[in-house]
Amino acid sequence: MSTEHHLVVDRIKCDGRGLCAELLPELIRLDDWGYPILRPGPVPEHLLPLVQRAVEDCPVLAIALRRSERRE
Amino acid sequence: MRLLESPDQIAPLPPVGPGLIDAIQRSGLAGRGGAGFPTAVKWRAVAQRSRGDAVIVVNGAEGEPQSKKDRVLMGARPHLVLDGAFIAARVLRARRIVLYIGERHTAARDSMLRALAQRTEPERGLVSVAAAPPRYVAGAEAAAVHLINDGVATPTNVPPYPFERGVDGAPTLVQNVETLAHVAVLARTGAIPGTMLLTLAGGVSRAGVVEVETGTTVADAVARAGGPSDLPRGVLVGGYFGRWMKVEDALPLRLTPEAGIGCGVIGILPTSRCPVCETAAIMRYLAGESSAQCGPCFFGLRALADACTRIASQGSNAADLARLQRWSAEVRGRGACKHPDGAVIFLSSALTVFAGDFEHHQSHDVRRTA
Numbered sequence: 001m002s003t004e005h006h007l008v009v010d011r012i013k014c015d016g017r018g019l020c021a022e023l024l025p026e027l028i029r030l031d032d033w034g035y036p037i038l039r040p041g042p043v044p045e046h047l048l049p050l051v052q053r054a055v056e057d058c059p060v061l062a063i064a065l066r067r068s069e070r071r072e
Numbered sequence: 073m074r075l076l077e078s079p080d081q082i083a084p085l086p087p088v089g090p091g092l093i094d095a096i097q098r099s100g101l102a103g104r105g106g107a108g109f110p111t112a113v114k115w116r117a118v119a120q121r122s123r124g125d126a127v128i129v130v131n132g133a134e135g136e137p138q139s140k141k142d143r144v145l146m147g148a149r150p151h152l153v154l155d156g157a158f159i160a161a162r163v164l165r166a167r168r169i170v171l172y173i174g175e176r177h178t179a180a181r182d183s184m185l186r187a188l189a190q191r192t193e194p195e196r197g198l199v200s201v202a203a204a205p206p207r208y209v210a211g212a213e214a215a216a217v218h219l220i221n222d223g224v225a226t227p228t229n230v231p232p233y234p235f236e237r238g239v240d241g242a243p244t245l246v247q248n249v250e251t252l253a254h255v256a257v258l259a260r261t262g263a264i265p266g267t268m269l270l271t272l273a274g275g276v277s278r279a280g281v282v283e284v285e286t287g288t289t290v291a292d293a294v295a296r297a298g299g300p301s302d303l304p305r306g307v308l309v310g311g312y313f314g315r316w317m318k319v320e321d322a323l324p325l326r327l328t329p330e331a332g333i334g335c336g337v338i339g340i341l342p343t344s345r346c347p348v349c350e351t352a353a354i355m356r357y358l359a360g361e362s363s364a365q366c367g368p369c370f371f372g373l374r375a376l377a378d379a380c381t382r383i384a385s386q387g388s389n390a391a392d393l394a395r396l397q398r399w400s401a402e403v404r405g406r407g408a409c410k411h412p413d414g415a416v417i418f419l420s421s422a423l424t425v426f427a428g429d430f431e432h433h434q435s436h437d438v439r440r441t442a
Contacts, residue, residue, distance in 0.1 A: 011365070011367070011368070012228075012229055014366070031372070032399070033368070035367040035368050
């Protein structure tokens with residue numbers, strides 16, 4: 001078993017402020033209307049501290065980091 | 073026993089228990105509201121969680137503009153639909169049933185209420201009625217639960233799914249009226265009717281609802297509606313959440329739960345109508361039906377409808393064609409509900425089936441078509 005982290009966006013809460021894409025361009029880009037498009041797949045280990053910051057800094061608290069166990 | 077062509081009678085309900093869920097599973101019954109989800113899976117999920125507190129939502133919202141079959145069924149066989157609801161309530165140990173009926177479907181609602189008034193007092197005591205607003209997304213499960221709980225028929229984030237936490241926070245079965253009627257026939261006769269209700273729309277001689285055997289081809293279903301009224305140009309299978317098909321691909325298609333026919337609307341586009349303008353009008357409608365909660369759906373569908381309208385009214389252009397492709401891919405999967413997904417799947421089918429029309433479209437007026 002190993003632990004995986006996935007970014008999730010609450011699409012109803014998300015207001016398209018765009019801060020997340022500035023803090024985390026490695027994983028998030030914005031569509032033509034300013035709403036986040038996530039890179040698919042689990043969050044790479046080395047980006048976790050940055051992701052944590054993006055989660056905390058979202059002005060409407062629309063992003064979360066979900067931890068899941070993965071069987072190998 | 074068929075759905076529409078059998079008399080609607082009150083008779084004592086057959087004895088039912090958890091074994092009915094196994095029978096539903098063996099029958100292969102799938103939901104007839106549009107999503108085609110296996111009925112037994114849904115029932116089992118509620119049964120596992122119910123502590124005698126489950127809720128049954130009888131879904132007669134029928135928000136799909138071209139669909140008429142749920143209204144026709146509620147008008148013709150209200151007792152059969154109620155039987156399905158009471159049977160579900162027994163099997164799933166429910167304490168409440170909500171009839172969720174489109175507020176404009178007044179004849180259907182009156183028919184259901186007349187039938188309800190003829191049922192026993194303990195049965196009537198279980199049932200309340202809620203009006204579904206005439207919006208496309210109002211029929212979605214989470215929207216139905218939201219309306220009954222809070223008076224707002226907008227979708228909510230899932231999970232929690234209705235079977236986990238639905239009406240009053242209790243495990244809730246939201247089931248289309250036709251699906252419930254199939255279950256009622258199964259409980260009474262030991263077999264599902266083996267038929268499905270379809271709405272034939274657009275370029276057919278007698279538009280309306282027909283009941284056909286499962287496995288009937290689209291060609292035979294169209295023949296039941298008097299045949300095409302004009303040379304067909306394309307077929308929209310499954311309504312606005314469905315997909316366009318070429319006539320030669322659609323006619324031999326067998327109508328089964330696995331065929332992806334959604335809520336059973338078969339729309340025939342006659343050669344006299346322009347597929348680009350038709351698609352633009354439907355995209356405009358779907359954009360307007362966004363509940364405006366999620367940015368990618370609210371802004372994305374509007375931008376897609378605008379691009380379609382520009383191609384329809386000003387003529388084809390490479391920039392808008394590229395935008396349609398890119399935005400369709402980007403919007404998908406980025407809403408709390410499936411509304412944006414359904415809209416872009418519909419649009420993608422138009423871009424494939426009518427690729428030539430979209431590439432070579434000359435400017436002409438877009439006329440809104442219903």
